[in-house]
Each structure stands twice: as structure tokens, then as C-alpha cells.
Amino acid sequence: MRWKRRKRSHKAEKVLERLDEKLNRQMVGSLLACVHCGMCTDACHYVLANPGDTTYAPAYKADRIRRLFKRHKDWTGRIFPWWVKAGSVFTDEDLEELRDIIFGKCTNCRRCSLNCPMGVDYATFNRMARGLLVSVGIMPEGVAVVSKDQWEIGNQMGVLKEDYLETLEWMAEELQAELEDPTVAIPIDKMDCDVVYSINPREVKYDPRTIADAAKIFHIAGENWTMPSEGWDMTNFGLFSGDDELGGAVARRLYEKVIELRGKKLVISECGHGYRSTRCEAPNWGKFDVPFEMESSVITMLRYIKEGRIKVDKTRNTRPVTFHDSCNNARSCGLFEEPRELLNIVCTDVREMYPNRAENYCCTGGGGAMSMSEYTPLRLKSAKIKADQLKDTGAEIVVTSCHNCVDGLTDLIRHYKLGMEVTQLVNLVANALVIEKAGVAAEQEDEVEVKGGEG
Ligand code: SF4
Ligand code: SF4
Structure with missing residues (x-):
């Protein structure tokens, strides 16, 4: 022939x-x-x-x-x-x-x-x-739109700088009211911090409570931390679109900002593809020798508990929960034991779903699928596998360390009428935080001293 x-x-x-x-x-x-x-x-x-x-x-x-x-x-x-x-x-x-x-x-x-x-x-x-x-x-059109926003505006949801800064200010005020402490702040562009905290633009646009919850944890842990005013988006549509140039450029913005701020460690909020891109893939796409440490906020929170920097009370989270492994976190980055360890510290009723860890099924919103509306019916049909997995756990809440999975799971839960809620570890840790008021803590210390004197 x-x-x-x-x-x-x-x-x-x-x-x-x-x-x-x-x-x-x-x-x-x-x-x-x-x-x-x-x-x-x-x-x-x-x-x-x-x-x-x-x-x-x-x-x-x-x-x-x-x-x-x-x-x-x-x-x-x-x-x-x-x-x-x-x-x-x-x-x-x-x-x-x-x-x-x-x-x-x-x-x-x-x-x-x-x-x-x-x-x-x-x-x-x-x-x-x-x-x-x-x-x-x-x-797909959605891929073109999101890529354009990330190239031109600097984040994949087209969040403007003033909206981002206003949201941080708003969350700081909410925290001041909640903790009855006017000194609580979300520091912006503070130099020489131990932690520079980067987030997913979805948090600004749809879920600012996750920012407030993270800020609360950093505050109670006494962390020397900051958030960047620019280059703050740790997500990376280059992973989904296959565009290494976009992937490299997006990550470089964040890396360069951390260097400009002389930050010692970059902490990446709960996002599977953001973590994989920023920590594992983008140094190669951007040909960038990253001179600082990078950590998932899951590990940061677990470390604070182990180091005694924060105290938690798991009886504040008693509803049955299950954990969904993000494909990028678990299969591609090996991050599956730490979130479980943390979940078991802050919740009383944790139910495993099967299969799990590296064998877990995709939330079906991965690979940028949530932005490709032309394939939604097929995505939701394939989500039946995940829906059955979730239902079998008998849990009321599904926890995941990925914003993309939050959207994918929320959509399929609605479609298959599972009646479950979706949340993240940061929300559960913040809810379980034991916050000692300064006066009360001092009184307790005095009591201990007095008791010690009596003995
Ligand atoms: S068909 Fe067999 S060899 Fe080919 S990708 Fe699948 S498992 Fe691997
Ligand atoms: S969606 Fe199917 S074909 Fe694509 S990577 Fe996952 S298992 Fe493989």
C-alpha cells in the first residue's frame, strides 16, 4: 500500500x-x-x-x-x-x-x-x-478564556487587584470581630516573613471564608506571615492546557514575588493542581531554580498541631466525614497520609471511601473539565462512579484538599442528589481551634503557679 x-x-x-x-x-x-x-x-x-x-x-x-x-x-x-x-x-x-x-x-x-x-x-x-x-x-472555549485571564490579568479567574485586596481587608475585619481582637491582620507584602501564603483565585471570588480560616490559624499559631499583593495565584492553567510557556510564566510571577519579599517558605493553600504545578512541575516549565521551600498548607496545619502551636478540639466536628483524594495531590504528588492524619485529629467520625489514596477516582472535574461546558453532560455521566463511592461511605460531609475537586464534587452531588456537603481541611481545623483569650490564659497560668506553690 x-x-x-x-x-x-x-x-x-x-x-x-x-x-x-x-x-x-x-x-x-x-x-x-x-x-x-x-x-x-x-x-x-x-x-x-x-x-x-x-x-x-x-x-x-x-x-x-x-x-x-x-x-x-x-x-x-x-x-x-x-x-x-x-x-x-x-x-x-x-x-x-x-x-x-x-x-x-x-x-x-x-x-x-x-x-x-x-x-x-x-x-x-x-x-x-x-x-x-x-x-x-x-x-474548548473555556480553556481559551481562562488561559487569557491568567496571561493578562495574572490569575485564572480574572480577579482584579483591588478586589483581591478588598477581600483580604474584609476577611481581616471579620476575624477581628470574631476574635474580638482589633490587632488581628492579614499582612500584605510584609518583608522577611517565615511564610508567604498563596491562594487559588476561587477563594477570593467564591469562598473567602477559606482565607479567613487560614488567617485565623496563622494568627493563633503566632506565624510571621504575609500574603503578596501581586503574583498571589498559585493555580496554573498551563497544567491543564498543556501550555508550558503559560505554566512557566504564571509560576515565575509567584516565585519572583516570594524572592522580592525575601520570604523563607511558600505555603500553598489546598489546591491539587496548584500544588502539583507550583511545587513540582513549574520549576521545569519556567526554567527557574526556586531558592525557597514550598509546602502544602495541609502539612503546615499538621505541623502547627504537632509543634503545639495550635490546639484543636475534635468534638467540634462530629458529623461523619469522608476524604476525597485529589488526583494531583495523591496520585501525582504522594500527599495522602498527611491530610488523613490531620482529618483524624480534627474530626470524630472519619469514614474511608474505597478505593482511595493513589487509587482514588477523579472528582471528574479534573484536568480543567469544569471550564469546558460543552462536555458537561459527559462529565456528569462519568461522575456516577464517584457518586456511588461517596454514597457508600454514609458520610454527610466530603472533605478534600483541592478547590477544583470542591467544584467537581459539589456539581456531582447536586446532579445525583446525594445531599452531602463539601468542605476543606482549613475549615475544619479553624472550626476545631481552641482559642484561649489572653486574660483567661494568664489567669490559668497564675492558678498553676499558685497550685505549684502549695504543693
Ligand atoms: S493497554 Fe496495557 S500496555 Fe497499553 S496503556 Fe493500557 S495497561 Fe498499558
Ligand atoms: S480520565 Fe481515564 S484515560 Fe484519562 S488519565 Fe484518567 S483514567 Fe486515564
Whole structure:
């Protein structure tokens, strides 16, 4: 059989040209290693929610990208294209069809990667393929909008600087009233702090209570901390869109701000993709040698308790809770024991969901899926797997250390009428905080001294 020469669209040409730049050892290994054993098939929530439809199988979806590699970069595909199922893209419609697979039928959760005996990491080259399409402007509209906001406004929800600063001021006032202490503050751009605290713009826009709760914990712990006035967004849409340039630029803004403030440690609030991007991936995207420590706020809170800097009373959180592992935190960053340890310290009734930790199912809002409204019906259909998992726990509240998962879970809980609430560890820790009023603490110390004297 002879390979027929067909004219390609400009975008198809560019995608194939750029494929070369994106290939590295890890990517090529995953593109070559699949033996089509099918062991990853049932790992995918899309497969489980669409029984009998083989087009959702990870290996099938991966082959839609692999065929390009085989045809253009692998000698077997150049000589025997029919034998190794090599193929190409020619038209913009071909690219759009690919878009609906790589954005619409995969959340890049990496559950199939974990279940592959050959070490194929489909999610990694799915992200690479997203980046190729994004580079020629083929992507879901939501991805284009959010990426533009993060490039131009500096955060992925288009929050203006004045709105951000006003929200921090408002939260500081709320805390002053709650703690009856006019000295409580959310310090902005304070130099030489031990902790610079970065957040997800969702917290400013939809969930400012998480900022107040974190501030309360820092205040009670006596932390020398600050929040940056700019470059404060620790999320990174580059992870979802596959655009390494965006990913690098976004993270550099935050890294450079911490350096400008001479901060000793960057603490990242509860956000799976933000944590993975900022701490693990973005130093490579941005080619930046990060000179300070980075920590998830989950670890910070746990440390404060262990060091005796804050005291908590778990009887303040008695409703049954379960924990949802964010794919990015757990599967990609190994952060699954610390949140459980913390949860068990601040709650009385913790119920595990199965499977969990690295084997947990995606909230189905991962990989930027919440921004891609055209795929919402498919997302919610695939969320049945997560809904069943949640229901089986019998818990009233699902706790997660990821803002993206909060949205994904909230949406599926509403859709499947589960009647559960979604919250984060910061809220539970803040609720369990034992706050000793200065006068009361001093009185208690005096009492101890007096008792000591009597003995
Ligand atoms: S488990 Fe690995 S080798 Fe088997 S089909 Fe899936 S990706 Fe291919
Ligand atoms: S990365 Fe997740 S969503 Fe994508 S194919 Fe694998 S298991 Fe399915």
C-alpha cells in the first residue's frame, strides 16, 4: 500500500512540526511501550460509566495521539504505516475531532497510568497533545478564556487587584470581630516573613471564608506571615492546557514575588493542581531554580498541631466525614497520609471511601473539565462512579484538599442528589481551634503557679 500525499491545513502542519519539540524520553517511552493488554481499561471512570463503548478506553484514546507519533517520528510507521496503525492529521476538522477526545474524554487523572504494567503514562502525552492543539488555537472555549485571564490579568479567574485586596481587608475585619481582637491582620507584602501564603483565585471570588480560616490559624499559631499583593495565584492553567510557556510564566510571577519579599517558605493553600504545578512541575516549565521551600498548607496545619502551636478540639466536628483524594495531590504528588492524619485529629467520625489514596477516582472535574461546558453532560455521566463511592461511605460531609475537586464534587452531588456537603481541611481545623483569650490564659497560668506553690 502506498501512502497518498494529501494537502494539509496550516494548523495541521504546525501541530506536526511542533510534535518534535515536545518529545522527551518519558513521552517517547509511553508512546512506544503500549502492548494493548487492556489492563488500564477499567481504571478509567469514563469507561466504567459508558460500558460497552470502547472509544473511552485509555489505550484507544492514547492510540489517537500515538498514530501521529508512529507516522511521523517512528521508523516502523514510516515503512509499515498500516501494520503499526500509523496515521496523520490533515484538516482542521481532524484536529477538532482530536480536541474532543483529549479535552472531552479524559481528565488527565493518571489512574490508568498507575494501572499500566508497561509504565505507559497516557495522561502525560495527552497533556502534550493538548499543548499542541492549544498552540494552533484549537481548544474548548473555556480553556481559551481562562488561559487569557491568567496571561493578562495574572490569575485564572480574572480577579482584579483591588478586589483581591478588598477581600483580604474584609476577611481581616471579620476575624477581628470574631476574635474580638482589633490587632488581628492579614499582612500584605510584609518583608522577611517565615511564610508567604498563596491562594487559588476561587477563594477570593467564591469562598473567602477559606482565607479567613487560614488567617485565623496563622494568627493563633503566632506565624510571621504575609500574603503578596501581586503574583498571589498559585493555580496554573498551563497544567491543564498543556501550555508550558503559560505554566512557566504564571509560576515565575509567584516565585519572583516570594524572592522580592525575601520570604523563607511558600505555603500553598489546598489546591491539587496548584500544588502539583507550583511545587513540582513549574520549576521545569519556567526554567527557574526556586531558592525557597514550598509546602502544602495541609502539612503546615499538621505541623502547627504537632509543634503545639495550635490546639484543636475534635468534638467540634462530629458529623461523619469522608476524604476525597485529589488526583494531583495523591496520585501525582504522594500527599495522602498527611491530610488523613490531620482529618483524624480534627474530626470524630472519619469514614474511608474505597478505593482511595493513589487509587482514588477523579472528582471528574479534573484536568480543567469544569471550564469546558460543552462536555458537561459527559462529565456528569462519568461522575456516577464517584457518586456511588461517596454514597457508600454514609458520610454527610466530603472533605478534600483541592478547590477544583470542591467544584467537581459539589456539581456531582447536586446532579445525583446525594445531599452531602463539601468542605476543606482549613475549615475544619479553624472550626476545631481552641482559642484561649489572653486574660483567661494568664489567669490559668497564675492558678498553676499558685497550685505549684502549695504543693
Ligand atoms: S495497561 Fe498499558 S500496555 Fe496495557 S493497554 Fe493500557 S496503556 Fe497499553
Ligand atoms: S488519565 Fe484518567 S480520565 Fe484519562 S484515560 Fe486515564 S483514567 Fe481515564
